[in-house]
Amino acid sequence: MHMSDALLSAPVAIIGDIAAAGLISVAAYRIRKSHTHVNAALMGVLGAFVFAAQMINFTIPGTGSSGHIVGGVLLASLLGAWPAFLTLTSVIIIQALLFADGGILALGWNIINMAGMTCLVAYPLIMQPFLRRYRSRYIETDSVSKRPVGGMIFFTIITCLIGLELGAFCVTLETLSSGITSLPFGKFLLFMISIHALIGIGEGVATAAILVFIFRYKPEILMQREVEKESSGRSYKKLIWTFAILALVVGGVLSWFASSNPDGLEWSIEKTEVAEAEKEQPRINIITENFQNITSIFPDYQVNNTDESSPVSSERAQTSIAGVSGAIFVLILTVIITLIINRKKKKQSARQN
Amino acid sequence: MSHHYIKTENLEYSYYGGAKAIDDISFLITHGEKVALVGANGAGKSTLLMLLNALKFAQKGTIDIGNTFVTEKTAKFIRQKVGFIFQNSDNQLFMPTVSDEIAFGPINMGLPKEEVERRTDMALQRVGCESLKNNITSHLSGGQKRSIAIASVLAMEPEILLMDEPSSNLDPFSRRLLINQIKSFTHTCVIATHDLEMVWELCPRSIAISNGKIVFDGLSKELFYNQELLNECHLEQPYLAKIEQMKEAEKIRSAN
Amino acid sequence: MENLDRVISEIRGIETDAIDRGSRYRINPASRIIVCFLFLLSMLTFSVFNIIDTIPYAIIVILLTLLVNIPLSYIFRKTKYLLLFVFFIAAFNPLLDRRPAININGFIISYGWLSFFTIILRGYISVTAAMILILSSGFIPLCRGMEKLKIPKLLVTQLLFVYRYIIVLLEELAQIINSVKARGYGKNKFPVKLWSVFIAQLLIKTYSRAEMINYSMIARGYDGDIKTFSENKWQRSDTVFCIVSILIIGFLRFFRPFVFINNMF
Numbered sequence: 001m002h003m004s005d006a007l008l009s010a011p012v013a014i015i016g017d018i019a020a021a022g023l024i025s026v027a028a029y030r031i032r033k034s035h036t037h038v039n040a041a042l043m044g045v046l047g048a049f050v051f052a053a054q055m056i057n058f059t060i061p062g063t064g065s066s067g068h069i070v071g072g073v074l075l076a077s078l079l080g081a082w083p084a085f086l087t088l089t090s091v092i093i094i095q096a097l098l099f100a101d102g103g104i105l106a107l108g109w110n111i112i113n114m115a116g117m118t119c120l121v122a123y124p125l126i127m128q129p130f131l132r133r134y135r136s137r138y139i140e141t142d143s144v145s146k147r148p149v150g151g152m153i154f155f156t157i158i159t160c161l162i163g164l165e166l167g168a169f170c171v172t173l174e175t176l177s178s179g180i181t182s183l184p185f186g187k188f189l190l191f192m193i194s195i196h197a198l199i200g201i202g203e204g205v206a207t208a209a210i211l212v213f214i215f216r217y218k219p220e221i222l223m224q225r226e227v228e229k230e231s232s233g234r235s236y237k238k239l240i241w242t243f244a245i246l247a248l249v250v251g252g253v254l255s256w257f258a259s260s261n262p263d264g265l266e267w268s269i270e271k272t273e274v275a276e277a278e279k280e281q282p283r284i285n286i287i288t289e290n291f292q293n294i295t296s297i298f299p300d301y302q303v304n305n306t307d308e309s310s311p312v313s314s315e316r317a318q319t320s321i322a323g324v325s326g327a328i329f330v331l332i333l334t335v336i337i338t339l340i341i342n343r344k345k346k347k348q349s350a351r352q353n
Numbered sequence: 354m355s356h357h358y359i360k361t362e363n364l365e366y367s368y369y370g371g372a373k374a375i376d377d378i379s380f381l382i383t384h385g386e387k388v389a390l391v392g393a394n395g396a397g398k399s400t401l402l403m404l405l406n407a408l409k410f411a412q413k414g415t416i417d418i419g420n421t422f423v424t425e426k427t428a429k430f431i432r433q434k435v436g437f438i439f440q441n442s443d444n445q446l447f448m449p450t451v452s453d454e455i456a457f458g459p460i461n462m463g464l465p466k467e468e469v470e471r472r473t474d475m476a477l478q479r480v481g482c483e484s485l486k487n488n489i490t491s492h493l494s495g496g497q498k499r500s501i502a503i504a505s506v507l508a509m510e511p512e513i514l515l516m517d518e519p520s521s522n523l524d525p526f527s528r529r530l531l532i533n534q535i536k537s538f539t540h541t542c543v544i545a546t547h548d549l550e551m552v553w554e555l556c557p558r559s560i561a562i563s564n565g566k567i568v569f570d571g572l573s574k575e576l577f578y579n580q581e582l583l584n585e586c587h588l589e590q591p592y593l594a595k596i597e598q599m600k601e602a603e604k605i606r607s608a609n
Numbered sequence: 610m611e612n613l614d615r616v617i618s619e620i621r622g623i624e625t626d627a628i629d630r631g632s633r634y635r636i637n638p639a640s641r642i643i644v645c646f647l648f649l650l651s652m653l654t655f656s657v658f659n660i661i662d663t664i665p666y667a668i669i670v671i672l673l674t675l676l677v678n679i680p681l682s683y684i685f686r687k688t689k690y691l692l693l694f695v696f697f698i699a700a701f702n703p704l705l706d707r708r709p710a711i712n713i714n715g716f717i718i719s720y721g722w723l724s725f726f727t728i729i730l731r732g733y734i735s736v737t738a739a740m741i742l743i744l745s746s747g748f749i750p751l752c753r754g755m756e757k758l759k760i761p762k763l764l765v766t767q768l769l770f771v772y773r774y775i776i777v778l779l780e781e782l783a784q785i786i787n788s789v790k791a792r793g794y795g796k797n798k799f800p801v802k803l804w805s806v807f808i809a810q811l812l813i814k815t816y817s818r819a820e821m822i823n824y825s826m827i828a829r830g831y832d833g834d835i836k837t838f839s840e841n842k843w844q845r846s847d848t849v850f851c852i853v854s855i856l857i858i859g860f861l862r863f864f865r866p867f868v869f870i871n872n873m874f
Contacts, residue, residue: 004695005735006728010653028761032833040763040835041447041822044770045778049815051771052778055613056786057797058804066798090767094775097743097751098623100687100736105649180657180728181698182705182721209805210812218813327664327867334668335681342680408824429830437828443777444821449749449769453837461830466838489624489749491776509829 001070001167001196002095002110005103009178015251016108016174022243023116024089029239030082038083047087050075051094060202067202072118073127073160074207078221081119081128088115109174113167122163130155135223149212156211157204164200168192357384357419357512357541359405364414366404374400375411376565382541389556389573390545393587397565398545399440402515405543407431419512433462436506436540440517442498446490451482451501454490458509476504480534496527503534513541520548549577549591561586612797613783617776624747637847638746638754644854645742649735651862658710658723661867663730669861670737677745684737692732699728748772757843766835774818782811 005013031038050071057066071091075084089111095101102110130151172189175181181188214221359382366375374397382388390398403409405416407428416423423431439445448454455476459469477483480500485493493501499519506514519535520528528551535542535555544556552559552573559576561569563585569576576582577594590598652666674681706721743751749769756765785807789799799807860866 002691002694004692004732005649005653006695006731007698008653009657010650013653014650024764025761028763031763039819039823039833040766040770041826042816042819044447044767045774045815045819045822047767047771048774048778049812051775052782052811053808055616055779056782056799056804056808058801059798061800086764086767090764090771093768094771097739097748098620099691100739101691103649103735104645104739104742105653105735175698178657180724182702182724183698184705206801206805206808209801210809213805213809214812217809218816221813221816326870327661330867331664331667334671338671338675338681341675342682345678346680403824406828408828429832432828432830439821439825441821444818445825447770447773447822447825449752449773456838457826457831458829460836460838461832469838491773492621492624505829 001114001164001171002092002102003106003113003171003174005105007175007178007180008103008106008109009180010105011251012174012178013105013108015247016112017105018108018243018247018250020089020108020111020116022240022247023112023120024086025239025243027082027086027089031086038079043079043083043087046075046078047090050088050091054091058202058206060198063198067199069203069206070114070118070164071207072115072163073123073156073203074210076119076123077127077131077156077207077211081124084123085115085119088119109170113170113174117166117170118160118163121166122159126162127155127159131222149215152211152215153205153208156208157201160204160207161197161200164196164203165193168196358382358417359513359541359543360417361405362415362417364401364404364411364416366400366409366411373565375404378414378562378565378567380560380567380570382543385539385541386558387535387542387544387556389552389559390543390562391547391549391552391559391576391586391588392545392562396562396586398562399517401562402437402517402543402545405513406435406437406515408437433458433509434511435513435515436509436511438502438506438514438516438519440519440521442495442502445502446493446498446505449490451477451485451488451490451493454501455505455508458505462509472508472510476508479507479537480504481530494527496523496530499523499527499531500534503531511540513543514538516542516544516546518546518548519544520546520551547588549588550593553577553591553593613779613786617779617783620772620776623743624749635846636850637757637843638750639757639843640754640847640851641742641746642751642754642758644851644858645738647855647858649738651858652731652734654862657727658720660723660727660730662861662865663727663734665861665866666734667730669857670734670741673741674737677741679737679740679744684733684740687740688733688736691736692729695728695732699725702728762835777818778811778815781814782807785810 008016050069053071054068057068059066070088072084072088075087078084079087092102092111092114093107096104096107096110134151169189169192172185172192176183176185176188211222360380362379364375364378365373367373378401390401392398400409404411404423405418407423407425410423410425418431418435421427421430421434446454448457452473455473456469459472464472473486474483477486480503482497482500482504485497485501490498490501503519516535519531523531528548532551532554535544542555544552546552556573558571559569559573560567561576561582568585569579569582574594577590578598580590583590648666648669652663655662671681674684702724703719703721706719706724708720709717710720710723711718746754749772752765752768752772755768756762789803789807794803
């Protein structure tokens, strides 16, 4: 589910980055003020644990394929919502930096889609109340075998499914509002939701298996209550508002700015009334326009206000192709030169050894 | 100087489930002594060390370190006076680089930057690892990690050193380096170990623990010749002791 | 298993190779992060159909790979599967968006194709930029740079911890898996029942480890806040680097070199 930068437009990416930054600040604040059994060492090593766990795939029966867990619900069950969010955030950042798994500008939305949706939405809504009831009911029971695990399995699967589906839904929204794809909203969403249903159930089963094992053999890990000292909620609400406003402002500025972006072909337009007419056209905000498209029933995706419905004249085409091919030529030349230099370097270092 | 003593009286510590890990332990270790703490796995050695370092707190009994009793209030002070070197160096070294790791303790003590740097360099010198100053912790070898762990504790300039199985998992070369390092220390040392050859070289006195109780407290040499005690503590007589015994027997035979 | 070994040695390589790759240039990692961010951001402000203005970005990152000694083959190898999702999404564009954009004597290139190529190219540019950033700085200096940029200390500490213990945990996991394979299990993927047993084992071990690490921290005076002295002072060379980079990015974004060149003819 890791998105690349290529799937986002500048305003959408920045809004995600600012929103994620806000959530991270809130998380840091909340963790400092509460959570007694969670410490830096535990969060850190569990982050490394999730990373390692993601390296080993489990087979999904019936499909012949395999997958790995994301770990959001598992972490949240062990650490609580906010510490789990921060831990998974660190894993996502490391994946982006060390393994190029997900883009740098896309980190914001990747964090929100994967860590935010599982730890901060799905878990508190579904898993957390269940775990609280479970703990209070069974905390006195010594006999491990007496603890029923059916509920544990059920709620874990539901939580993982919903968490991942929410993430998939967000990916769809982000990609579409960036104006990257011509895919119609309905079909794209349907596709993403169905794929992630399978992944969500797989994650749910895997997470449940681990939680059941822990409950059977080392229940004290899961029996630790999240002791949240009641800190004044107001102090971080201000933080949230600050980030929300910042996100809207920067996003708005960037989208206005970006909406004047040309598609690279406008220099092929002859400098006639056509160009003049262009200038008079109001700049339509890409985001608002795309929202219009999402709600429209037309399957075709339209982006700019430039009415390019008619085929371009051959003269424009000549200059168009000249420009684009020129650029491509320089690019290919650069790649070839680089490859040659790389090979020379390789030979040099081989000779030295 | 007289402050480097450890005095425990009727120490008791039980785990959460109720099982006693430490049962009525009393001893006195004086300044500069190097004492070995021996016993089978699970006898309570590590727990005892953690009690001495104020990482765990006894339910009964007292620990007096240099005229300060170990309580939750005095914990921070005690932990600066008493350095603890863990069995698993990977758990002891958690900072990204070696210099960060060694500076961690002094920075927490509130020392200024120059002093922290001086102590870092000094500690690295004591363990002979000056070249590792900017290395990444994860990339160190087992022996190097052990040395850096020791350096990170030395940087706090403790008076007493506690070591939990320091020679375990070390190759012979690193082990020899470790023994030489410990020989050069003037601190009071309590070393929990199974490595009786090392005890022979370093610790004139041994305390043997079995099931949380002290079963022997005296000269190490006496312990080495007591087969019954060695068996109780799941230990084997060190070769040097065997050879000494054989020499003694030879002397007696040739005298007759 | 070979997979795990490869991952372990790659992670090790990042720090040691960074010294060869460019941290000797002594540019503050904080400024590298800012420049990388602005570079990619400005690229994304262009329209998705605008391949002609995306190409200069590609040329710049390719030239940078020469500067920091990252072979292009390495990049292609690493991104073999990662850009699958991107490719998949982008691939629909030529099918769905057939509005003609360029007409060469009857051969029409649609907007869909333009966006397809732009997206793919951007994917590669983004990945390459990230690699240049991490491989030329090293992860630990990069974290210090993040701290300088006021990213919450708790997160930076978290990143450093994860980085510190990744290799340790991967090696532990490798041991567990070896013990399974030594008993005749041949495949690299495991059914959930088996998988959950050793992941849970790893989790339990991780908890014990966390407890010991916490003790280690407390034993050296940790009181909840990891204190470090800030290094990497911002120097004049960093300001120069930032200004020059921003000028170059501005040049790419507003001056649009290829369009300019084209308009000259």
